[in-house]
Amino acid sequence: MVVDTELTDDEVDRIFRALADATRRDIVRRTLDTEASVSELAAEYEMSFAAVQKHVAVLEGAGLVTKHPHGRERKVRGNPEAIRRAQALLDRYEQIWRARIGRLDALLAEDQ
Amino acid sequence: MVVDTELTDDEVDRIFRALADATRRDIVRRTLDTEASVSELAAEYEMSFAAVQKHVAVLEGAGLVTKHPHGRERKVRGNPEAIRRAQALLDRYEQIWRARIGRLDALLAEDQ
DNA sequence: AGTATCTACAACCATTTGGTTGTAGATTAC
DNA sequence: GTAATCTACAACCAAATGGTTGTAGATACT
Numbered sequence: 001m002v003v004d005t006e007l008t009d010d011e012v013d014r015i016f017r018a019l020a021d022a023t024r025r026d027i028v029r030r031t032l033d034t035e036a037s038v039s040e041l042a043a044e045y046e047m048s049f050a051a052v053q054k055h056v057a058v059l060e061g062a063g064l065v066t067k068h069p070h071g072r073e074r075k076v077r078g079n080p081e082a083i084r085r086a087q088a089l090l091d092r093y094e095q096i097w098r099a100r101i102g103r104l105d106a107l108l109a110e111d112q
Numbered sequence: 113m114v115v116d117t118e119l120t121d122d123e124v125d126r127i128f129r130a131l132a133d134a135t136r137r138d139i140v141r142r143t144l145d146t147e148a149s150v151s152e153l154a155a156e157y158e159m160s161f162a163a164v165q166k167h168v169a170v171l172e173g174a175g176l177v178t179k180h181p182h183g184r185e186r187k188v189r190g191n192p193e194a195i196r197r198a199q200a201l202l203d204r205y206e207q208i209w210r211a212r213i214g215r216l217d218a219l220l221a222e223d224q
Numbered sequence: 225a226g227t228a229t230c231t232a233c234a235a236c237c238a239t240t241t242g243g244t245t246g247t248a249g250a251t252t253a254c
Numbered sequence: 255g256t257a258a259t260c261t262a263c264a265a266c267c268a269a270a271t272g273g274t275t276g277t278a279g280a281t282a283c284t
Contacts, residue, residue: 009134016132021242022121032209039260051243053261058241072251072260080209087202090195097144097192133272151230163273165231170271184230184281 007085011063015086018062023047024055028064032078035068041076119197123175127198130174135159136167140176144190147180153188 007015018024023045030036030044042052056076059065063082067074119127130136135157142148142156154164168188171177175194179186 012137013132013134016128017241020125020128020132022125023242025124028205029208032205033212037260047242048244049261050245050263053263054242074261078205078209080206083202083205083209087199087206090199090202093140093144093190093195094192094199096141097190097195100145129271149230159272160274161231162233162275165233166272186231 007089012089014058014062015064015082015089018058018064019086021055021058023052024059024064027052027055027059027076028078028083030078031065031076032080032083035075035077037070037073037075038067039073119201124201126170126174127176127194127201130170130176131198133167133170135164136171136176139164139167139171139188140190140195142190143177143188144192144195147187147189149182149185149187150179151185 019028026044027041030041038053038056039049041056042049045052056065056067060067063085064079066077066079068077069075131140138156139153142153150165150168151161153168154161157164168177168179172179175197176191178189178191180189181187
């Protein structure tokens with residue numbers, strides 16, 4: 001099943017940008033495993049609540065995480081679909097490289 | 113074959129950071145397909161030579177690309193190994209999510 | 225030798241990023 | 255009702271990012 005993600009450059013930018021920070025990657029890890037409120041997340045890191053809140057916002061903007069109101073708290077939940085979209089992007093690079101290797105092999109076979 | 117990517121947070125940061133820019137992703141695409149000199153690359157984008165040079169440097173710092181002296185020019189070559197390391201990272205997130213789904217399934221089965 | 229080309233690198237600038245503190249609005253607990 | 259908790263958001267700041275121009279060192283061309 002191909003997901004066919006027609007992603008904008010800007011969306012791809014946001015996905016990779018969001019993953020380019022250890023705290024944010026950790027938030028993704030946690031919330032893919034178990035959903036957590038923003039303040040539960042904030043308790044895990046050595047920075048202010050507002051800083052964690054901003055990291056969550058960056059992840060949300062990239063679609064890597066969604067927030068769900070639950071009383072006075074917002075449960076943060078990792079979005080596996082976004083991860084898959086990122087995987088699909090990297091897979092394409094692999095394919096480009098494999099195509100090149102294929103061409104080189106063909107060239108070698110030709111020479112023999 | 114597991115590649116055993118013992119990557120630092122900092123290295124992972126650099127890989128995703130490097131991929132978070134459309135020009136840089138395009139350079140990776142091109143050079144995974146065909147190696148190209150810095151000036152050949154620079155001719156492809158609407159920005160100064162120095163700007164492209166900086167993008168290549170960012171990619172090189174992330175290990176996504178290597179430079180090889182060839183006379184007065186530096187041939188830029190995409191590094192498929194780095195792409196695979198990034199894939200491995202994303203695969204781990206998938207696994208975390210699948211593990212959660214597995215637990216939920218087990219819970220449902222238990223209830224029946 | 226002299227010129228053109230390719231690259232490296234410094235200096236500079238505007239914008240973005242990642243953090244802070246502080247204030248205010250909802251919701252829950254007592 | 256009052257107090258505590260969770261969240262949102264603004265304002266601010268230092269550092270990083272992404273671009274520029276300019277200068278200089280190697281290498282290739284004629």
